[in-house]
Amino acid sequence: MTTRTGSARYDGLGKDGKGRVSTQSGVLNDSPYGFGTRFENEPGTNPEELIAAAHASCFTMALSFALAKAGYSDGTLETSAKITLDQKDGGFVITKSELDLKASVPGVDADQFADIAADAKANCPVSKVLNAEVSLTHTLNG
Incomplete structure (x- = not known):
């Protein structure tokens, strides 16, 4: 069996909040995500x-x-x-x-x-x- 992990943190709430996402491998390490990266093409991931x-x-x-x-x-x-x-x-x-x-x-x-x-x-x-x-x-x- 293989298990991989990822994690996310969100500071603030709703549209004003800012998130960070990371992966076990480190390929993503506190990469930004939030409303702007999801719906408005701001830099970061979603x-x-x-x-x-x-x-x-x-x-x-x-x-x-x-x-x-x-x-x-x-x-x-x-x-x-x-x-x-x-x-x-x-x-x-x-x-x-x-x-x-x-x-x-x-x-x-x-x-x-x-x-x-x-x-x-x-x-x-x-x-x-x-x-x-x-x-x-x-x-x-x-």
Whole structure:
């Protein structure tokens, strides 16, 4: 079993509050977040972009391992994720994660690739934890 940690601190309340977020690895270390970074493009991070990065990296790694298991040994996978945050019932909810994959895997059949990618999308741990629509578009360069 693997356990990873992150932490957050918020000083002040509501729009006037300022937060700091850190990760166990130290990649994020007291990185700023708050209303301005979430809704107004101020410098810093926000939960949705962290989820987008987590989903893109999780899916890409799952696909990489699935392609290796299928016998492929070379290639490049580049994924972006777009998280949608909507207002609902007086609050906010993440409704969608759109994965967009650009791939180059020499020798892979397009149909086989699509099947392997769809399975990776459905079964990467971050896809499974999201209670939202998860979509995938991909471009395969032979």
